[in-house]
Amino acid sequence: MPDITLARAPRLLALDQLLSRRSVGPLQEPAPDGADLDLILDAGLRAPDHGRLRPWRFVVIRGEARLVFGEKLGEAAAVRDPATAATLAERYRAWVRRTPMLIAVGAVVRPGNIPEIEQLLAAGAAAMNMLNALHMLGYGGMWVTGPNTYDPGVNRLLGFESPSRLVGFLTAGTPVATNAPISARPDRAAHVTEWTPG
Numbered sequence: 001m002p003d004i005t006l007a008r009a010p011r012l013l014a015l016d017q018l019l020s021r022r023s024v025g026p027l028q029e030p031a032p033d034g035a036d037l038d039l040i041l042d043a044g045l046r047a048p049d050h051g052r053l054r055p056w057r058f059v060v061i062r063g064e065a066r067l068v069f070g071e072k073l074g075e076a077a078a079v080r081d082p083a084t085a086a087t088l089a090e091r092y093r094a095w096v097r098r099t100p101m102l103i104a105v106g107a108v109v110r111p112g113n114i115p116e117i118e119q120l121l122a123a124g125a126a127a128m129n130m131l132n133a134l135h136m137l138g139y140g141g142m143w144v145t146g147p148n149t150y151d152p153g154v155n156r157l158l159g160f161e162s163p164s165r166l167v168g169f170l171t172a173g174t175p176v177a178t179n180a181p182i183s184a185r186p187d188r189a190a191h192v193t194e195w196t197p198g
């Protein structure tokens, strides 16, 4: 007879990690790399996907390249709206400087039987898996979107030509605060019902 209690313990520990995940704003070096980064990316590739299209694509942006990427975001902002470009360029410059790593997450969308939304949801699920993996390995990160995610020029720069598209950026690094409180979660009753016939 297997020891069910012992077998269950590591699973509960893993679940505890999922339940304690939170988004982390302020990050510092180091960003995950090597085997840790591989685990995080592999977690993304564990996401479900209808039709085995494998639509997920991850673009790692780090080191000096992220500073260049920040400049490109400034240029894209100038194309969108010259009036606000200078402010945004400075904001993006500062953002990439204080963010040890970005992982752009998108979907290669293939027209066909599988609805586009399902391919985008698969990319979203991959993003979520990577956020969880970051947390479980002791790193922190946050899923952000904003105008860059929806800008065709930024999408193209990262290899996403319509209908393929980004679903957002994950920031990744080491949390500055080690004891940040876990934000309260909504009341289960406000989000869950049980359907009954009739």
Ligand SMILES: Cc1cc2nc3c(=O)[nH]c(=O)nc-3n(C[C@H](O)[C@H](O)[C@H](O)COP(=O)(O)O)c2cc1C
Residues within 6 Å of the ligand: 021, 022, 023, 024, 142, 143, 144, 145, 146, 168, 183
């Ligand atoms: C698809 C998506 C896009 C998001 N975009 C942004 C964003 O651009 N800026 C931002 O501050 N938070 C954004 N958030 C919210 C944060 O990722 C995070 O969920 C929120 O700060 C709550 O923190 P928590 O994950 O600890 O609950 C986004 C979340 C999702 C799911």
